[in-house]
Amino acid sequence: MDRVDPTPLTGTVGRRADAYAAAPLLNCLLREVAQALPGDGERPAYRLPASGRLLRVRPGRRPADPEVHTAGAWHRVGHTELVELVAEELRRRTGQPGGDLPAEMVDSRDAVAALLDARARTTPPADPYLRSEQSLLTGHPHHPAPKARGGGPPAAWLPYAPEAHARFPLVLLGVRGDQVAEEGDTAALDALGTAPPGYRLLPAHPWQLGLLTRDLAPAFADGRLLRLGTTAFEAWPTAAVRTVYEPRRDLFLKFSLDVRITNDVRRLWRHDLLRLRRTDTAAVRAFDALDAPAAWLSDRGYRTAAFAFEELAVLVRDGLRGHLLPGATPLLAAGLVEGFEGSPLAAAADPDAWWEAYLRQVVPPALTAFDAHGVVLEAHLQNTLVAVDAAGTPVQALFRDAEGAKLLADVSRAAGWERLVYCLVVNHLTEVAAALAEHHPGLDPWPAARRELARHRLPEIPALLSAPALPVKTNLLLRWTGADGAATRYLPGPNPLSGP
Structure with missing residues (x-):
């Protein structure tokens, strides 16, 4: 930038x-x-x-x-x-x-x-x-x-700031070997530069590092941490702000960021990191078993410094190329709603067909992962990529963020279903449907959504299609009352699926 x-x-x-x-x-x-x-x-x-x-x-x-x-x-x-x-x-x-x-x-x-x-x-x-x-x-x-x-x-x-079209090099730190804490596959981090003997590479987000200057001063002074310069490449911040992408290496890295963005301070919390591999492994298995082109972008592993476990943590996430269908172009679902130059949502020549294709790619993987594999995807707009073909038609969905996913082994099916309905239907489908209808007046997106959901034999589907209300998250009241950033409370909101 x-x-x-x-x-x-x-x-x-x-x-x-x-x-x-x-x-x-x-x-x-x-x-x-x-x-x-x-x-x-x-x-x-x-x-x-x-x-x-x-x-x-x-x-x-x-x-x-x-x-x-x-x-x-x-x-x-x-x-x-x-x-x-x-x-x-x-x-x-x-x-x-x-x-x-x-x-x-x-x-x-x-x-x-x-x-x-x-x-x-x-x-x-x-x-x-x-x-x-x-x-x-x-x-x-x-x-x-x-x-x-x-x-x-x-x-x-x-x-x-991603919204300002930023790109920037990452800071490279050396962590003394006896102070490294890691789990999973972090080999991609070792390819970012060269660490001196006895040290391991740890990339850092420059914004986060600036916030930690005083806290990390003792570790730099006693040699637990070294500054090794910056990467030879620039990384692009994605919509999540703290997650960056390096296109040439096809590498996503997710950092801690001690800044409140929406409901939470965006630190990689210890309790989330310690259960990350279990959640991610379950999601990988669920998507491997799907009879669909959908893909899961695995959070392969994390590395950090033991003395700043949360503050300096970095996650290594799968890139896109190993998952994308040949010739397909991935796009952020939230970007389709917001609008950007070249968006296929706005340009769809047949919006009904486009929407049916969108539903066909996004809905089945999320429902199957839940029902057959006990994985509750956080399938909201910022965690879903929709790949389109040369004509702009959706042909594949890619999901991400093991940190936000839940397992039915840990929560009740009812609680997991409520969360899935909020993320997938309320946060995601209703927004895409509204944007599509705004760009294409006269379109009614909900009959197609009802048909797609009705194809799936989950016991919860009939109630979803007939209920007068859907759970809507109360972000204003949550923040006003000082609730924990991960807390969720719902109110009943209109259910557009319950039409004739």
Whole structure:
């Protein structure tokens, strides 16, 4: 990425940043808190029950132009006023002050403004896969602060931001041999450079290393850690921010990052690392048994330093080439929803056929892994790649992230099913369906989705297709009440599958 200094973010950039940041916050407010009022006008109205305030918005999958009713008239509110409105409502509702969340909402808006400014001076990657990974300017469509970056100045994080089309070399560290902790296949790390005798190579994310300067000073001073320079190549950050891809080596690396992004501080936690091989092995076996082109990108192993087990951990993930069908181009599902130049979703000549092909690739592997192999994939938009052929038709799905996957050996089938329905249907299919319908007016995506789900003989499917509600995650209330980053609570939301 070209190095640029942030400039004052006003005028057009500021207004666009307000709109980008308001949409997911409004989605949360309308889903979790607001009560719809009767009427079906151009701007649906809602009551905020704790404060009694009235709100109306321009509807859509990305609601916009919020207005509040005061002094007998509707008045437009910007993002700052919207944050204040949400904070007032939730303080009254919960009796809690909300911790850092109001500041994170503001930080998320300011981060979007910085990203817009940076994107105006950079060029998106030519590779469509990388372009899809780096397209998420809105990000999670139902999170109050999806682009918050820990409150730091843009200069500290823009060089590592996928949304700003960043790419950068990794820092190479040497860890003294008796201090190495690892499990699984980490051979790819040894090919990144040369470590001196008695040491092993450990790549580090430069942003994370900067955050750890003081903590690691003793290890550098006593020789447990050495600085060995940087990689000869640049890595591209993917949508997950802390996961990078090096195309020539076809190598994914996932790092710890002590920054809160959406609901969690993105550290590779010890308890997740210690169960990683078991979960990943189960997922590999499940996909090996599938009679489908779908693939699992294995988290092959991890390496870290024993004295900074979580802070310096790095995961080695399978690349794409060994899994892709010949001639297929992988694309991030979340990028298809967000939109990027060359997206086949927007360009589909026959959107009904495109959608049926999409469902045929994505749905069966997730259901079969659950029912036949006890693996609950975290099959949401950012963990699913959809490969398309030369005509842009989906021909393969690839899933990733053993850290987020669950095993039915560890959770009840009911809990696993609820999580799968949320990730696959609510978070994933409903968003792709809405984006497709927006680009292709008149399309009804849900009959095809019902047909695809009905083909599978899971005992839970009939209830899924007839239930009045689906579980929707309460990201706003979770964050406001200070829940653990891995916590999940659901509310009932409309079920588009329960049509005729």
